[in-house]
Amino acid sequence: MKKLAYLTLSLFSIFTFAQEVSKERVHTVLSTLASDEMKGREIGTPENEKAAQYIAKLFKENNLEYCTGKSFLVPFDYNGKKAYNVCGIKKGKTDKYLAFSGHFDHIGTSNKSGDNIYNGADDDASGITTLVGISDYFKDTTPEFSMVFMAFNGEEKGMKGSKAIAEDKNLDKIYNNLTALFNFEMVATESQFGKNALFMTGDEYSDMDELFNQYALNNLKIFPDPYASQNLFYRSDNVSFVKKKIIAHSFSSADMTKINHYHRENDDINVVDFDNLTQIINSFGKTLEKLNPDNFTPKYNDKVKFN
Numbered sequence: 001m002k003k004l005a006y007l008t009l010s011l012f013s014i015f016t017f018a019q020e021v022s023k024e025r026v027h028t029v030l031s032t033l034a035s036d037e038m039k040g041r042e043i044g045t046p047e048n049e050k051a052a053q054y055i056a057k058l059f060k061e062n063n064l065e066y067c068t069g070k071s072f073l074v075p076f077d078y079n080g081k082k083a084y085n086v087c088g089i090k091k092g093k094t095d096k097y098l099a100f101s102g103h104f105d106h107i108g109t110s111n112k113s114g115d116n117i118y119n120g121a122d123d124d125a126s127g128i129t130t131l132v133g134i135s136d137y138f139k140d141t142t143p144e145f146s147m148v149f150m151a152f153n154g155e156e157k158g159m160k161g162s163k164a165i166a167e168d169k170n171l172d173k174i175y176n177n178l179t180a181l182f183n184f185e186m187v188a189t190e191s192q193f194g195k196n197a198l199f200m201t202g203d204e205y206s207d208m209d210e211l212f213n214q215y216a217l218n219n220l221k222i223f224p225d226p227y228a229s230q231n232l233f234y235r236s237d238n239v240s241f242v243k244k245k246i247i248a249h250s251f252s253s254a255d256m257t258k259i260n261h262y263h264r265e266n267d268d269i270n271v272v273d274f275d276n277l278t279q280i281i282n283s284f285g286k287t288l289e290k291l292n293p294d295n296f297t298p299k300y301n302d303k304v305k306f307n
Ligand SMILES: [Zn+2]
Pocket: 103, 123, 124, 155, 185, 186
Protein backbone atom coordinates (compact mmCIF):
# COMPACT_ATOMS: atom_id res chain seq x y z
CA MET A 1 0.00 0.00 0.00
CA LYS A 2 2.81 2.33 0.93
CA LYS A 3 4.56 1.44 -2.29
CA LEU A 4 1.41 2.16 -4.29
CA ALA A 5 0.98 5.53 -2.63
CA TYR A 6 4.58 6.37 -3.45
CA LEU A 7 4.13 5.29 -7.06
CA THR A 8 0.98 7.37 -7.42
CA LEU A 9 2.69 10.38 -5.88
CA SER A 10 5.72 10.16 -8.17
CA LEU A 11 3.51 9.72 -11.22
CA PHE A 12 1.69 12.90 -10.28
CA SER A 13 4.89 14.83 -9.78
CA ILE A 14 6.32 13.68 -13.12
CA PHE A 15 3.19 14.25 -15.15
CA THR A 16 2.06 17.74 -14.39
CA PHE A 17 0.23 19.07 -17.37
CA ALA A 18 -0.29 22.41 -18.92
CA GLN A 19 -3.97 22.93 -19.23
CA GLU A 20 -5.79 24.30 -22.27
CA VAL A 21 -8.13 27.12 -21.35
CA SER A 22 -11.80 26.66 -22.26
CA LYS A 23 -13.92 29.19 -24.12
CA GLU A 24 -16.33 29.13 -21.17
CA ARG A 25 -13.55 30.24 -18.82
CA VAL A 26 -12.52 33.04 -21.18
CA HIS A 27 -16.16 34.11 -21.39
CA THR A 28 -16.60 34.10 -17.60
CA VAL A 29 -13.53 36.22 -16.88
CA LEU A 30 -14.11 38.73 -19.65
CA SER A 31 -17.83 39.14 -19.09
CA THR A 32 -17.34 39.60 -15.34
CA LEU A 33 -14.84 42.42 -15.90
CA ALA A 34 -17.00 43.98 -18.63
CA SER A 35 -20.30 43.57 -16.75
CA ASP A 36 -22.56 46.56 -16.05
CA GLU A 37 -21.95 46.00 -12.30
CA MET A 38 -18.32 47.08 -12.84
CA LYS A 39 -19.61 50.43 -14.22
CA GLY A 40 -16.68 50.91 -16.58
CA ARG A 41 -13.96 50.29 -13.91
CA GLU A 42 -12.85 53.93 -13.70
CA ILE A 43 -9.92 54.55 -11.36
CA GLY A 44 -11.04 56.09 -8.06
CA THR A 45 -14.44 54.34 -8.05
CA PRO A 46 -15.52 51.41 -5.81
CA GLU A 47 -16.13 49.38 -8.98
CA ASN A 48 -12.50 49.85 -10.04
CA GLU A 49 -11.45 48.36 -6.69
CA LYS A 50 -13.97 45.55 -7.14
CA ALA A 51 -12.35 44.70 -10.48
CA ALA A 52 -8.90 44.68 -8.81
CA GLN A 53 -10.19 42.33 -6.13
CA TYR A 54 -11.72 40.02 -8.73
CA ILE A 55 -8.37 39.76 -10.55
CA ALA A 56 -6.61 39.12 -7.21
CA LYS A 57 -9.09 36.30 -6.52
CA LEU A 58 -8.26 34.71 -9.91
CA PHE A 59 -4.53 35.00 -9.17
CA LYS A 60 -5.09 33.30 -5.81
CA GLU A 61 -7.09 30.47 -7.41
CA ASN A 62 -4.19 29.94 -9.83
CA ASN A 63 -1.76 29.64 -6.89
CA LEU A 64 0.28 32.67 -7.87
CA GLU A 65 2.55 34.27 -5.26
CA TYR A 66 2.58 37.92 -4.19
CA CYS A 67 4.97 40.20 -6.09
CA THR A 68 5.54 42.26 -2.95
CA GLY A 69 4.04 42.62 0.53
CA LYS A 70 1.13 40.53 1.74
CA SER A 71 -1.35 40.98 -1.09
CA PHE A 72 -1.78 40.77 -4.85
CA LEU A 73 -2.98 44.38 -4.63
CA VAL A 74 -0.02 46.74 -4.94
CA PRO A 75 -1.00 50.25 -3.77
CA PHE A 76 0.06 53.53 -5.35
CA ASP A 77 -0.95 57.13 -4.88
CA TYR A 78 -3.56 58.49 -7.27
CA ASN A 79 -4.44 62.15 -6.65
CA GLY A 80 -3.85 61.74 -2.92
CA LYS A 81 -5.89 58.54 -2.71
CA LYS A 82 -4.89 54.91 -2.69
CA ALA A 83 -5.38 52.94 -5.90
CA TYR A 84 -4.17 49.47 -6.76
CA ASN A 85 -2.35 47.58 -9.48
CA VAL A 86 -2.66 43.79 -9.25
CA CYS A 87 0.49 41.68 -9.44
CA GLY A 88 1.20 37.95 -9.10
CA ILE A 89 4.14 35.63 -9.69
CA LYS A 90 4.44 32.10 -11.04
CA LYS A 91 7.82 30.62 -10.17
CA GLY A 92 9.41 28.73 -13.05
CA LYS A 93 12.41 26.43 -13.41
CA THR A 94 14.69 29.45 -13.80
CA ASP A 95 14.90 32.88 -12.12
CA LYS A 96 14.52 34.72 -15.42
CA TYR A 97 11.08 36.28 -15.82
CA LEU A 98 8.65 36.98 -18.61
CA ALA A 99 5.96 39.54 -17.79
CA PHE A 100 2.35 39.57 -19.03
CA SER A 101 0.31 42.70 -18.58
CA GLY A 102 -2.78 44.67 -19.53
CA HIS A 103 -4.86 47.41 -17.94
CA PHE A 104 -8.05 46.69 -16.02
CA ASP A 105 -9.34 50.25 -15.63
CA HIS A 106 -11.58 51.87 -18.21
CA ILE A 107 -13.44 55.17 -18.56
CA GLY A 108 -16.50 54.68 -16.34
CA THR A 109 -19.93 56.00 -17.25
CA SER A 110 -21.44 58.95 -19.08
CA ASN A 111 -24.51 61.10 -18.33
CA LYS A 112 -26.35 59.90 -21.42
CA SER A 113 -29.73 58.23 -21.18
CA GLY A 114 -29.85 54.61 -22.31
CA ASP A 115 -26.57 52.66 -22.37
CA ASN A 116 -24.27 54.96 -20.43
CA ILE A 117 -21.72 52.39 -19.28
CA TYR A 118 -18.36 52.11 -20.96
CA ASN A 119 -17.88 48.38 -20.41
CA GLY A 120 -14.45 48.27 -22.03
CA ALA A 121 -14.72 44.64 -23.09
CA ASP A 122 -12.05 45.04 -25.74
CA ASP A 123 -10.27 47.93 -23.94
CA ASP A 124 -8.91 46.23 -21.98
CA ALA A 125 -10.88 43.44 -20.27
CA SER A 126 -9.66 41.33 -23.21
CA GLY A 127 -6.01 41.98 -22.30
CA ILE A 128 -6.60 41.08 -18.64
CA THR A 129 -8.45 37.93 -19.72
CA THR A 130 -5.42 37.00 -21.83
CA LEU A 131 -2.94 37.29 -18.97
CA VAL A 132 -5.31 35.46 -16.61
CA GLY A 133 -5.69 32.78 -19.32
CA ILE A 134 -1.92 32.35 -19.53
CA SER A 135 -1.78 31.93 -15.75
CA ASP A 136 -4.62 29.37 -16.05
CA TYR A 137 -2.65 27.51 -18.69
CA PHE A 138 0.39 27.10 -16.41
CA LYS A 139 -1.56 26.58 -13.18
CA ASP A 140 -0.55 22.93 -12.70
CA THR A 141 2.89 22.93 -14.26
CA THR A 142 6.24 24.66 -13.85
CA PRO A 143 7.26 26.74 -16.87
CA GLU A 144 10.89 27.27 -17.89
CA PHE A 145 10.70 31.02 -17.34
CA SER A 146 9.31 32.44 -14.12
CA MET A 147 6.31 34.61 -14.92
CA VAL A 148 4.95 37.85 -13.53
CA PHE A 149 1.36 38.87 -14.22
CA MET A 150 0.51 42.54 -13.91
CA ALA A 151 -2.92 44.17 -14.22
CA PHE A 152 -2.33 47.92 -14.44
CA ASN A 153 -4.70 50.58 -13.17
CA GLY A 154 -5.21 54.17 -14.38
CA GLU A 155 -4.07 53.63 -17.97
CA GLU A 156 -6.94 55.75 -19.21
CA LYS A 157 -5.79 58.67 -17.02
CA GLY A 158 -2.25 58.69 -18.39
CA MET A 159 -0.78 55.25 -17.66
CA LYS A 160 -0.65 56.08 -13.95
CA GLY A 161 -0.58 52.50 -12.64
CA SER A 162 2.13 51.16 -14.91
CA LYS A 163 4.31 54.21 -14.19
CA ALA A 164 3.93 53.64 -10.45
CA ILE A 165 4.61 49.91 -10.45
CA ALA A 166 7.56 50.24 -12.85
CA GLU A 167 9.15 52.64 -10.33
CA ASP A 168 8.29 50.48 -7.30
CA LYS A 169 11.65 49.49 -5.79
CA ASN A 170 10.07 46.49 -4.06
CA LEU A 171 9.79 44.84 -7.47
CA ASP A 172 13.41 45.42 -8.54
CA LYS A 173 14.24 41.80 -7.77
CA ILE A 174 11.84 40.91 -10.59
CA TYR A 175 12.74 43.75 -12.96
CA ASN A 176 16.47 42.95 -12.69
CA ASN A 177 15.69 39.49 -14.07
CA LEU A 178 12.98 40.46 -16.55
CA THR A 179 13.73 39.20 -20.06
CA ALA A 180 10.68 40.71 -21.78
CA LEU A 181 7.19 42.09 -21.17
CA PHE A 182 4.13 41.27 -23.28
CA ASN A 183 1.48 43.97 -22.80
CA PHE A 184 -1.92 42.98 -24.20
CA GLU A 185 -4.04 45.93 -25.33
CA MET A 186 -7.34 45.28 -27.15
CA VAL A 187 -7.21 41.67 -28.31
CA ALA A 188 -10.95 40.90 -28.48
CA THR A 189 -11.44 41.09 -32.24
CA GLU A 190 -10.01 39.46 -35.33
CA SER A 191 -6.95 41.35 -36.60
CA GLN A 192 -6.60 42.71 -40.12
CA PHE A 193 -4.22 39.77 -40.63
CA GLY A 194 -6.95 37.27 -39.81
CA LYS A 195 -7.50 34.94 -36.89
CA ASN A 196 -4.92 33.86 -34.30
CA ALA A 197 -2.78 36.88 -35.11
CA LEU A 198 -1.67 39.96 -33.21
CA PHE A 199 0.49 42.90 -34.16
CA MET A 200 3.38 44.11 -32.03
CA THR A 201 3.94 47.83 -31.49
CA GLY A 202 7.46 49.10 -32.01
CA ASP A 203 8.49 46.03 -33.98
CA GLU A 204 11.24 48.10 -35.62
CA TYR A 205 12.97 48.56 -32.24
CA SER A 206 13.66 44.94 -31.27
CA ASP A 207 13.78 41.36 -32.54
CA MET A 208 11.15 40.15 -30.06
CA ASP A 209 8.53 39.40 -32.75
CA GLU A 210 10.93 37.53 -35.07
CA LEU A 211 12.25 35.49 -32.15
CA PHE A 212 8.76 34.69 -30.85
CA ASN A 213 7.52 33.71 -34.33
CA GLN A 214 10.35 31.18 -34.68
CA TYR A 215 8.80 29.19 -31.84
CA ALA A 216 5.14 30.10 -32.37
CA LEU A 217 2.82 27.08 -32.44
CA ASN A 218 -0.78 26.48 -33.50
CA ASN A 219 -0.38 28.95 -36.41
CA LEU A 220 -0.11 31.85 -34.01
CA LYS A 221 1.63 34.76 -35.70
CA ILE A 222 2.88 38.16 -34.57
CA PHE A 223 2.82 40.83 -37.30
CA PRO A 224 4.60 44.17 -37.51
CA ASP A 225 2.57 47.18 -36.36
CA PRO A 226 0.52 48.33 -39.39
CA TYR A 227 -0.28 51.62 -37.61
CA ALA A 228 3.32 52.60 -36.85
CA SER A 229 2.63 56.29 -37.61
CA GLN A 230 0.33 56.35 -34.56
CA ASN A 231 3.35 55.68 -32.32
CA LEU A 232 1.44 53.19 -30.15
CA PHE A 233 4.73 51.82 -28.80
CA TYR A 234 5.23 55.06 -26.87
CA ARG A 235 1.54 55.48 -26.00
CA SER A 236 0.78 52.24 -24.13
CA ASP A 237 1.70 50.86 -20.71
CA ASN A 238 4.74 49.02 -22.09
CA VAL A 239 6.53 52.38 -22.30
CA SER A 240 6.91 52.56 -18.49
CA PHE A 241 9.22 49.55 -18.86
CA VAL A 242 10.92 50.74 -22.06
CA LYS A 243 12.19 53.64 -19.91
CA LYS A 244 13.88 51.02 -17.71
CA LYS A 245 15.48 49.55 -20.87
CA ILE A 246 13.44 46.37 -20.44
CA ILE A 247 12.20 44.77 -23.67
CA ALA A 248 8.51 45.68 -23.53
CA HIS A 249 6.02 45.79 -26.38
CA SER A 250 2.25 45.95 -26.70
CA PHE A 251 0.32 43.29 -28.59
CA SER A 252 -3.07 43.96 -30.13
CA SER A 253 -5.54 42.68 -32.66
CA ALA A 254 -7.49 45.92 -33.03
CA ASP A 255 -8.21 46.64 -36.69
CA MET A 256 -7.96 50.42 -36.68
CA THR A 257 -9.35 50.65 -40.21
CA LYS A 258 -12.66 49.08 -39.08
CA ILE A 259 -13.10 49.46 -35.35
CA ASN A 260 -16.07 51.62 -34.27
CA HIS A 261 -16.18 50.82 -30.54
CA TYR A 262 -13.02 52.53 -29.30
CA HIS A 263 -13.94 54.47 -26.12
CA ARG A 264 -17.64 54.09 -26.92
CA GLU A 265 -20.52 52.51 -24.99
CA ASN A 266 -20.75 49.70 -27.56
CA ASP A 267 -17.36 48.27 -26.46
CA ASP A 268 -19.19 45.45 -24.69
CA ILE A 269 -19.07 41.65 -24.90
CA ASN A 270 -20.96 41.70 -28.22
CA VAL A 271 -17.75 42.82 -29.98
CA VAL A 272 -15.70 39.91 -28.58
CA ASP A 273 -14.67 37.00 -30.82
CA PHE A 274 -14.41 34.40 -28.04
CA ASP A 275 -13.25 31.58 -30.35
CA ASN A 276 -10.38 33.67 -31.63
CA LEU A 277 -9.39 34.98 -28.18
CA THR A 278 -9.44 31.45 -26.70
CA GLN A 279 -7.25 30.23 -29.55
CA ILE A 280 -4.80 33.10 -29.06
CA ILE A 281 -4.51 32.36 -25.32
CA ASN A 282 -3.89 28.64 -25.87
CA SER A 283 -1.48 29.27 -28.74
CA PHE A 284 0.44 31.63 -26.47
CA GLY A 285 0.53 28.98 -23.75
CA LYS A 286 1.84 26.32 -26.14
CA THR A 287 4.48 28.66 -27.54
CA LEU A 288 5.60 29.82 -24.09
CA GLU A 289 6.23 26.19 -23.14
CA LYS A 290 8.96 26.19 -25.80
CA LEU A 291 10.70 29.35 -24.62
CA ASN A 292 13.56 29.39 -22.14
CA PRO A 293 16.29 31.84 -21.11
CA ASP A 294 18.69 30.27 -23.63
CA ASN A 295 16.55 30.45 -26.76
CA PHE A 296 14.57 33.61 -25.99
CA THR A 297 16.73 36.67 -25.36
CA PRO A 298 15.21 39.53 -27.38
CA LYS A 299 17.28 42.70 -27.74
CA TYR A 300 16.64 46.32 -28.65
CA ASN A 301 18.49 47.87 -31.55
CA ASP A 302 19.84 51.43 -31.57
CA LYS A 303 16.65 52.93 -33.09
CA VAL A 304 14.77 52.77 -29.79
CA LYS A 305 14.51 55.86 -27.59
CA PHE A 306 14.45 55.09 -23.89
CA ASN A 307 13.08 58.47 -22.79
ZN1 LIG B 1 -6.59 50.41 -23.46
